[in-house]
Amino acid sequence: TDFNGVAAVRGAQRAVGVQNYLEEAAARLNSVVPVKFTISSRTDAGVHALSNTAHLDVQRRSGQPPFSPEVLAEALNTHLKHPAIRVLQAFRVPGDFHARYAATSRTYLYRLATGCPRPNQLPVFERNLCWALPADCLDVDAMQEAARHLLGTHDFSAFQSTGSPATTSVRTLRRVSVSPGPASTFVLPQESSRLRFWSLEFESQSFLYRQVRRMTAVLVAVGLGALTPAQVKVILDSQDPLGKYQSRMAPAHGLFLKSVLYGGLGTLVRGVGQEGVYCTLL
Template sequence: MPRFALLIEYDGGPFSGWQAQADQPSVQQAVETALGRLDPGFAAGARIGAAGRTDAGVHATGQVAHADLERDWDPFRLSEALNYHLKPAPVAVLAVARVADDFHARFSAIERRYRFRLVARRAPLTHDRGLVWRVRNPLDADAMREGAAHLVGKHDFTTFRSSICQAQSPVKTLDRIEIEEREIPHGREYLFRLRARSFLHNQVRSIVGTLERVGAGSWQPRQVAEALAARDRAACGPVCPPHGLYLAGVGYPVDPFAP
């Protein structure tokens, strides 16, 4: 059976998350339903694998999944057919590629990139409502960068890990955190970019929520290092809401979507 990689974008707002659930709408189920209209295997209940299981409300601009189909589709025609059958769900297949049988969206990945959007402005959001986290007052980006520097590298991230995280170890290597600040009409936007081979459950949201407290002046940058060293979930700052978070990309030894 030919294996295909799918590059997927979605608005996570209407969904309970990526993973299929019996009684809740999910992104996985939306894609599998579309595949079921094109392929007998998925009509009979075949499943796709994904690089990351995003939580309820979390978005993606670069999720990757793989699917084994009975028909050897032309990749462009498959993407067009899937997008037709995905309507009106806020899910789009950006690209499809034929891949080797041993390619696995999750286990072949060597890097995951997340982006978090935070907007500081007094007025409520309109166009970006549900797509960014809004706070009322400007933040100190330099202080947040100073605090974030303590988290880069290999650490025990127990403090920044959900209590229901199923990972076998809390030790992860965070390769990079970048914080970009830019002026927007009537406010400022802060764009957090995080990169690692893999992340713990709620790790990104826990980190950004803690750094927001630094930017607001409630924490000193050194307290981020103290919280990390505590290896105690109670030492973490607030966990920020999911709707500012995006799975922005997944890296592989060879990019399956390269021209």
């Protein structure tokens, strides 16, 4: 919520990204060469990350031993100046490892809340963490039917925002789920009868620029009865990003990068799954 996205903002601008704070902390490591973070997933301003990943190189002065992963994580956390950023874990990886290009899977979570005729009826602690909808409910069956049209390998041009650096708009969507979300611990008893939370999850090796937020907006339109599941297939097949419905985009604040996975790193991150690389960030 406090950042202009995860990527560093260079120059004299007042806005800052998560990467600015990370590199500021890394400067205190006294590396011979300035430390730069390569982030796996460049989330936009307002988007959250339960777990993002990055790689970095630290070149210590002659005669000094390399930092252990545990010392590196502790040192970065000690020098981080923003309480919303935390290094969860660090690992050694091969010299040719790349946090962005080596990722085999990325999962995004989108949180919705129904039963909010006015935005100010959402609990204050949830206002930056979900998309509040005035409807009392969603047609989840229709949303799941529509989501099945998006599964598999397709040209997702219809769900891509302008400004994408991608050389191809073909992606493989491995999983889409629409389900009731866990109840919020911030909902008061007098609110619990009308407020319901919902979760949408999307998994792919990579996504186009704002693809998840555009797919979410279309699926929500299906859930509200503004679109039919069959129309979602028509939108996908149109490959037109400027059509009437695909120009809609879900708000950034409901989106979370949930996990980034890597294949072939099991021996490097034994005991913690495959989400860790040289530096795992929150």
